[in-house]
Amino acid sequence: MRKPVIAGNWKMYKTVGESVQTALALKPLVANANHCEVIIAPVFTALKTVVDRLDGSNIKVAGQNCSTEVEEGAHTGEIAPFMLRDVGAAYVIIGHSERRQHYSETDTMVRRKVQAAISSGLTAIMCVGESLGQRDQGTAEAVVKGQLTGGLSGLTASDLDRIIVAYEPVWAIGTGRTATPEQAQEMHAFIRRVFAEGHSRDAAQALRILYGGSVKPDNVGALMAQEDIDGALVGGASLKADSFAQIVNYRES
Numbered sequence: 001m002r003k004p005v006i007a008g009n010w011k012m013y014k015t016v017g018e019s020v021q022t023a024l025a026l027k028p029l030v031a032n033a034n035h036c037e038v039i040i041a042p043v044f045t046a047l048k049t050v051v052d053r054l055d056g057s058n059i060k061v062a063g064q065n066c067s068t069e070v071e072e073g074a075h076t077g078e079i080a081p082f083m084l085r086d087v088g089a090a091y092v093i094i095g096h097s098e099r100r101q102h103y104s105e106t107d108t109m110v111r112r113k114v115q116a117a118i119s120s121g122l123t124a125i126m127c128v129g130e131s132l133g134q135r136d137q138g139t140a141e142a143v144v145k146g147q148l149t150g151g152l153s154g155l156t157a158s159d160l161d162r163i164i165v166a167y168e169p170v171w172a173i174g175t176g177r178t179a180t181p182e183q184a185q186e187m188h189a190f191i192r193r194v195f196a197e198g199h200s201r202d203a204a205q206a207l208r209i210l211y212g213g214s215v216k217p218d219n220v221g222a223l224m225a226q227e228d229i230d231g232a233l234v235g236g237a238s239l240k241a242d243s244f245a246q247i248v249n250y251r252e253s
């Protein structure tokens with residue numbers, strides 16, 4: 001049984017005060033959500049305060065990025081994964097399409113970040129997904145396979161339970177245009193097959209694969225009903241406590 005994961009990516013939104021306010025508003029709304037792991041990813045500057053204020057709750061905290069470097073050192077502007085651990089984060093989002101597109105992150109950088117994160121004790125939520133042009137050209141599977149193998153090579157069997165994959169078609173992120181449940185299921189099943197080829201069937205069966213791209217309270221149920229969709233990575237709809245809570249509590253709606 002794969003425990004679902006519902007993760008909110010707050011991107012570069014919210015001051016520390018606003019982050020705490022949203023996190024505290026969310027806390028009672030998801031307190032009974034034992035069916036899934038609930039994660040929020042505030043900006044770096046708010047991580048420590050949010051973790052402290054959520055102490056004792058079922059909400060876990062993620063960083064939105066981390067350095068490729070494992071050790072501290074002369075890397076201005078970077079944050080090592082162990083520093084995320086140090087402030088109480090348990091997860092880190094790696095290779096989000098906004099970072100691949102706007103900050104030139106390559107599969108090699110993504111792989112180094114994934115390895116650094118895992119060796120520092122974090123669980124990596126590694127994002128993959130094709131652009132609209134790639135989908136229209138019929139290369140979506142090849143692109144996603146390249147990102148998967150590029151980002152996840154060199155991992156040992158014991159590393160694999162610290163990996164979550166998020167399939168986020170770029171054309172569905174922040175656009176209001178969601179992949180249909182069938183389109184998402186097809187790619188999720190493909191991702192599981194690729195993972196089985198690269199690792200093992202058992203590891204692929206245990207892998208949590210999240211869907212991301214305009215997930216909202218009114219479409220989460222149909223997405224989560226798909227066999228290979230194990231959760232959601234939510235951007236815009238995670239910024240408000242009530243809409244994110246409705247997504248987390250999708251089983252009640």
Ligand code: PEP
Pocket residue numbers: 009168172173174175176212213214215233234235236237
């Ligand atoms: C995201 O940022 O990962 C995302 C999926 O955003 P949105 O839900 O707004 O499409």
